[in-house]
Amino acid sequence: MGTYIARRLLASGFVLIFVSFIAFVLISLMPGDAAVGMFGAEARLSDIEEARRELGLDQPVVVRYVGWLGDVLRGDFGQSIRLREPVIEAMLQRVPVTLYLAMAGMIVMIGVGIPLGVLSAVRPNSKLDLSFSTASMLGIAVPNFWLGILLILLFALRLGWFPPSGYASLFEQPLLSLKLMVLPAIALGASHAAEMTRLVRSSMLETLQNEYVVAARAKGLHENRILLVHALRNALLPAVTIAGLQVGRLFGGAVITETIFAIPGIGRLAVDSIYSRDYPVVQGVVLLMAIGVLITNLLVDLLYAYLDPRIKYG
């Protein structure tokens, strides 16, 4: 197991370099550069030209990438051109916020997806199953910015149950923080919960056909025990894979949710930085996301080994 993890980490290093290079080149290929992006629409031509020279943006892409990589390997992630603060600081302020939002989204995804999926599988084609199916179709079809605004108009404006938008730290104002996170978590997690429902349902249905389930029933085991301990554990394997892949998508969807709900997360930072070609920040965020995805997938693969004793890594 140890060598397996070591090999994975080494491979991850190569992936990170490759990803960062692609991101760097992409941003450099896009029309406009940080000099144009830093001044907004009412920029003077002379200011842009001078800024371009000062930032070294007229040098070839590969030269600039190597310079950036050298700095990063020494721990210097550079300065945000737009925000005029260190990239690390800009990211560190925001990462916990998005993590919080993404976790809340995952709780919705798992907390809604798995129970609904199981219930649907246990009573296939019943009215319950059909209504859950419809709900999950809607959940997948509805765009998350639309759902977000709808939730705000219904639960904040009309009913007044929750504040419309904003963010509070969980450690400083726990009650307010949780209240503020309910609607964004639903907006973000709804489509993922819907997909999870459908996945768990079909996976459960398939698992319940297996011979060992028939055997367990024949042995007289309690139905709930069969479902939850034996069947679900196996049915969850594909769900775990999907959940791992969803992490990346949760971060992506977080951008829209963060904008709608005015949450100061890293998604907004990423988008604003891309729009203004603030490449040091873009590189930092890309690296961070890549590391996150790589670690999550590693954990998912290790979780597999735990869930399914037939899987062994060496």
Added chain:
Amino acid sequence: MPVTQDSRVQEQLRAKLSRRAFVKGTTAAASALAIAGLAVDHAAGTMAIRPSRFQAEPKPGGELRAGQETNMSSLDPHYSIFGSDRHVLYQLYDTITQFDPQLNVQPGLAESWETPDPTTFVFRLRQGVKFHDGTDWNAEAFKFNIDRVKNAGADSPISADFAPIAAVAVGDAHTATITLSEPMAALPSMLADRWGMVVSPSAVEQYGADFTANPVGAGPFRFVEYIPDDRVVVERFADYWDAGLPYLDRIIWRIIPDPTVRFTNLRTQNIDIMTPVSPQDIASIKDGSEFGYAETLALGFEDVRFNCSRPPFDNLALRQACAWAVDREAILQNVYFGHGQVAKGPLPPTLWAANEQLTGYPRDLTRAREKLVEAGHPDGIEVEWDVPTSGNYQSEAEAMQAQLAEIGIQLRLNLMENVQAKQREVEGTNQAEVLSWSGRADPDLTMYSMFHSTGGYNTMRYSNPRVDELVEQARSLSDPAERKVLYDEAQTIVVDECPRLFLVHRLELVAFLPSVQGFELFADSRTRYKWTWLDA
């Protein structure tokens, strides 16, 4: 305070009308009678530019929660890029001169100034003013700030405008002299904006590049905290020089990008005041009775700017054909729901230098077709305009596309990111771009920068020697009447030659809960909360 005609009218209005109508009525009354309501006292040195809407005795205390659309680009006024930054900056920083609500220049941290000759300004500074960190406001601080802006370089969007400043000399502790290399009529006006927002020299020395995270000014409020993308918090500055002000204890700006969510925050009373108000929400705010509001016509305009240096729009007749074919009234009605005014030229009618004789281009398809023939394209032509994806540019562009098609101009719209559109504008590879201009209080900053052949904002690459002459001369004179004559002619030429199509002056609105008192929107549509109080 003496009973003026203004306050008598206000009392009558209050007695007759409902609260909503009263709020609306006083806005109108205030604009009409604003001059009477102002109290400006040069001689005694007390600055009293109070907005004229005072209905009762102000109550000190309270926390104002403001909802704002855009993040701050910087808390350092000399490096600030977005116009909306000033909603916050005007509370942290006092300015050397000051605007009244109509943008006339009044004393600020300088009590008075003289121009013994066109290239010399002598400022006499207000005494007894302190920065938030206790540093004194004096001639040394004045010099420090002017030098700081001038030497800031390309990182600062305002530094280049101080090029004509040759030197700043300190006289006694409260007198400073600016010497120019050429006349600069706009200087007093600029000193009421970011150019004149003064920072504490000690704080800059102490924090250096970190000043932007530790801003120190001399304004009515001092900095507490800033969480990017989330909020800005300021609190009352107890030693503010204008005794008794401000009334508020704290202000929190929440940054809420989505307009629907921002409005919902106001409707659920999670915020007290909201900027800006989207065109689609203006009607429900003005017609309803839930909210107070303040409005002003935008200082800038929505426009289309042509690249005059290459085909097809190096052709004057073609530009004029587009000008006659565009239906500005329809754009105003359909995109802005009728809120605002059709633009006849580069300066809004609220600005003193605007040419009232301009007729603009009321839609005339016959003349448009004639111009098209004159341009050498009797059978029509295909052109492409760049359209940035933010704001209302796409809606405007689509409307114009349909309008131009009526005379045979096939308009292709290139939708693209803001930065990409800017890049093409900078390179000069575009044909035209749909965009907007935020406007400036002094006409020089619009007319020279935009239409002089070497102007920093002349992205149209437009050149007319007569216009150059006019705007050069206008910036060297100090008498507004003389300047207006020159600007009138320049505007006429510029409208006739259409390097830009001027479309609409929007209506800028700020909406607030009824508890917010003492708020008036200045003509630059930036909020000042110095006189604001809460009736809660």
